[in-house]
Amino acid sequence: MSARDLSVLLSVILIVAMLIIPFPTWLLSVLIIINISLALLVLLTSMNMQEPLQFSIFPSLLLLLTLFRLGLNVSTTRSILSTGNGGGVVETFGTFVVGGNIIVGLVVFLILIIIQFVVITKGAERVSEVAARFTLDAMPGKQMSIDADLNAGMISEKEARERREKVGREADFYGAMDGASKFVKGDAIAGIIIVLINLIVGIVIGMMQQGLSLSDAAQHFSLLSVGDGIVSQIPALLISTATGIVVTRAASDGNLGTDISTQLLAFPPMLFVAGGAIILLGLVTPINDLVTLPVGGALILGGYLTNRKPKVKLEEIQEMEEEIETDEMKSPESVVSLLSVDPVEFEFGYGLIPLADANQGGDLLDRIVMIRRQLAIELGLVIPVVRIRDNIQLNPNEYRLKIKGNEMARGELLLDHYLAMSPGIEDDSIEGIDTVEPSFGLPAKWISEEMKEHAEMMGYTVVDPPSVVSTHLTEVIKANAHELLGRQETKQLIDHLKESSPILVDEVTPNPLSIGEIQKVLAKLLKEKVSIRNLPVIFETLADFGRLSTDTDLLTEYVRQALARQITSQFSSGGESMKVITLSGRVEKLVAEGVQQTEHGNYLSMDPNESQMILESIARQLEEASLIDQSPVILCSPAVRMYIRQMTERYFPQVPILSYNELEANVEVQSVGVVNVD
Numbered sequence: 001m002s003a004r005d006l007s008v009l010l011s012v013i014l015i016v017a018m019l020i021i022p023f024p025t026w027l028l029s030v031l032i033i034i035n036i037s038l039a040l041l042v043l044l045t046s047m048n049m050q051e052p053l054q055f056s057i058f059p060s061l062l063l064l065l066t067l068f069r070l071g072l073n074v075s076t077t078r079s080i081l082s083t084g085n086g087g088g089v090v091e092t093f094g095t096f097v098v099g100g101n102i103i104v105g106l107v108v109f110l111i112l113i114i115i116q117f118v119v120i121t122k123g124a125e126r127v128s129e130v131a132a133r134f135t136l137d138a139m140p141g142k143q144m145s146i147d148a149d150l151n152a153g154m155i156s157e158k159e160a161r162e163r164r165e166k167v168g169r170e171a172d173f174y175g176a177m178d179g180a181s182k183f184v185k186g187d188a189i190a191g192i193i194i195v196l197i198n199l200i201v202g203i204v205i206g207m208m209q210q211g212l213s214l215s216d217a218a219q220h221f222s223l224l225s226v227g228d229g230i231v232s233q234i235p236a237l238l239i240s241t242a243t244g245i246v247v248t249r250a251a252s253d254g255n256l257g258t259d260i261s262t263q264l265l266a267f268p269p270m271l272f273v274a275g276g277a278i279i280l281l282g283l284v285t286p287i288n289d290l291v292t293l294p295v296g297g298a299l300i301l302g303g304y305l306t307n308r309k310p311k312v313k314l315e316e317i318q319e320m321e322e323e324i325e326t327d328e329m330k331s332p333e334s335v336v337s338l339l340s341v342d343p344v345e346f347e348f349g350y351g352l353i354p355l356a357d358a359n360q361g362g363d364l365l366d367r368i369v370m371i372r373r374q375l376a377i378e379l380g381l382v383i384p385v386v387r388i389r390d391n392i393q394l395n396p397n398e399y400r401l402k403i404k405g406n407e408m409a410r411g412e413l414l415l416d417h418y419l420a421m422s423p424g425i426e427d428d429s430i431e432g433i434d435t436v437e438p439s440f441g442l443p444a445k446w447i448s449e450e451m452k453e454h455a456e457m458m459g460y461t462v463v464d465p466p467s468v469v470s471t472h473l474t475e476v477i478k479a480n481a482h483e484l485l486g487r488q489e490t491k492q493l494i495d496h497l498k499e500s501s502p503i504l505v506d507e508v509t510p511n512p513l514s515i516g517e518i519q520k521v522l523a524k525l526l527k528e529k530v531s532i533r534n535l536p537v538i539f540e541t542l543a544d545f546g547r548l549s550t551d552t553d554l555l556t557e558y559v560r561q562a563l564a565r566q567i568t569s570q571f572s573s574g575g576e577s578m579k580v581i582t583l584s585g586r587v588e589k590l591v592a593e594g595v596q597q598t599e600h601g602n603y604l605s606m607d608p609n610e611s612q613m614i615l616e617s618i619a620r621q622l623e624e625a626s627l628i629d630q631s632p633v634i635l636c637s638p639a640v641r642m643y644i645r646q647m648t649e650r651y652f653p654q655v656p657i658l659s660y661n662e663l664e665a666n667v668e669v670q671s672v673g674v675v676n677v678d
Contacts, residue, residue, distance in 0.1 A: 039065065042061065046058070055246060124244040195226070195229040279292060347399060364470075365388070411438035416449075525538075530566070531570075553602070564664055577670055581674070584674055618655075638662075644657050
């Protein structure tokens with residue numbers, strides 16, 4: 001334990017001891033001076049902080065100082081009533097304030113109590129309550145603002161995390177201050193009661209036990225009572241003032257002294273007006289001119305000196321900023337920063353700026369936040385921040401999507417039009433600009449707002465431009481989610497799982513499987529649009545089979561079979577029936593015979609002619625199924641599933657390839673075609 005920690009613990013023990021053990025008067029005098037010093041230090045610290053969180057310990061410190069002050073009150077009360085002596089500090093304060101007149105001393109003490117209790121403490125309590133309420137109400141808006149800046153690429157993940165933590169700490173701080181301000185209020189009330197006890201009981205004890213007359217007892221114990229009240233209320237007043245300063249501090253770049261001197265003197269002509277008014281007051285009223293003239297002259301002189309300060313011109317500021325930017329561009333760090341590639345980028349021409357500008361009604365940032373949440377639920381993957389920027393090299397209404405620096409998709413929007421997709425039967429009465437729906441490649445038209453209602457009546461699907469680009473972005477990220485899952489992202493998923501299932505994670509990684517091998521398994525699942533959200537089941541399977549083989553292709557097949565219920569529900573209509581295209585026994589035999597086994601894994605090596613015939617047969621079956629508006633999956637045996645996938649992924653990437661072991665027993669399988677070769 002460090003010396004600082006030990007000193008704090010000993011201080012708390014000392015406070016408790018003061019409530020029980022009688023202390024000598026010389027020690028009480030030392031502790032009273034320490035109490036005043038601590039209160040003064042707290043006040044000066046609160047005046048020099050720039051924001052409340054720089055003094056986040058204040059609520060707890062307020063409680064300890066209040067307890068310390070009450071402990072001193074108990075000790076001095078015990079000493080006054082038992083020995084008739086409160087120590088040199090108490091007696092000195094009492095003599096100084098009373099000044100030989102008990103009534104004056106009591107009145108001064110009462111005024112001090114009123115200032116402390118009615119003015120400062122009451123105001124600080126109310127400000128703390130309102131600040132806590134408004135801070136809590138503002139939390140959702142601040143969190144949304146942070147998310148918007150993060151999605152816009154204005155801040156990094158680390159900065160967003162720090163800002164979220166700061167928002168949370170601000171709410172906790174103001175909530176604690178709301179409660180801590182009650183300590184100050186209670187302390188003021190306790191001070192009044194303790195003084196009354198000292199005064200009344202002290203007079204009784206002086207007369208009955210010490211044989212003093214009423215006037216002598218009243219004189220002696222009034223001096224001690226007022227002195228004790230003063231030495232406790234002065235630090236209490238300082239702490240109350242510090243409380244008010246802390247809870248009333250707004251966002252600022254400087255401390256209280258800097259802000260007051262800067263903002264109060266921000267308008268030098270006002271000093272001339274104030275100085276002139278004070279001088280005029282002395283001239284037209286009986287007030288002594290020797291009082292008003294120096295004060296008014298000082299104000300006028302201050303305004304003159306403040307107005308004379310050299311002001312930096314706007315052009316000079318711009319030149320300084322340009323020099324700084326030039327120096328930064330010349331630094332080696334500026335070149336290194338150019339090497340980073342954003343995981344996901346959305347670029348658009350200047351004509352689409354209203355799409356992302358909240359001031360013009362654009363809600364693209366909010367939509368991207370919802371897309372990330374949606375994909376986290378659907379895929380089990382936290383999508384990186386989407387960097388949004390305008391690009392003058394693009395056409396005004398054009399946009400493009402890039403993943404890891406590579407263009408994945410491109411589209412064009414007409415912000416003053418709607419995209420209408422026909423139900424299958426074209427209607428010549430729907431006039432518009434022919435185009436292609438970017439997400440699924442369907443024929444569509446850009447129609448005007450006047451044509452929108454008519455198109456909807458004719459069965460057309462009509463969507464607005466923000467929805468078009470949101471859908472396109474969602475589908476592109478889904479199709480390329482496996483590229484966004486790297487080792488770092490995998491480590492984050494593992495750490496998240498470890499919070500709830502530490503034994504399961506320890507059994508899988510780092511032995512027998514490394515993070516890289518787990519990443520390959522998860523990426524293969526995402527590549528075939530299988531969600532990895534059910535990480536516990538995936539890791540249970542890896543724990544079972546990871547010691548038997550580290551072949552990621554084989555482990556992926558085991559994981560897919562463990563996720564049979566999820567896969568069946570995903571690719572069947574309502575979880576009850578599934579349209580499939582099966583492989584003939586001859587095709588499966590040809591594929592199985594073409595598998596080559598090596599020490600680095602298995603791969604498919606078939607005769608090109610045979611591969612071509614299989615692909616042509618698959619294409620024919622898919623075309624026939626599309627004529628009857630069906631989107632079947634290809635069903636095969638578990639032994640050849642991954643090799644069929646390897647063969648077809650380049651030509652039919654959207655067609656799911658499932659094995660029999662990946663289907664639930666209760667699902668109805670309806671064959672709509674068979675892949676065969678002659």
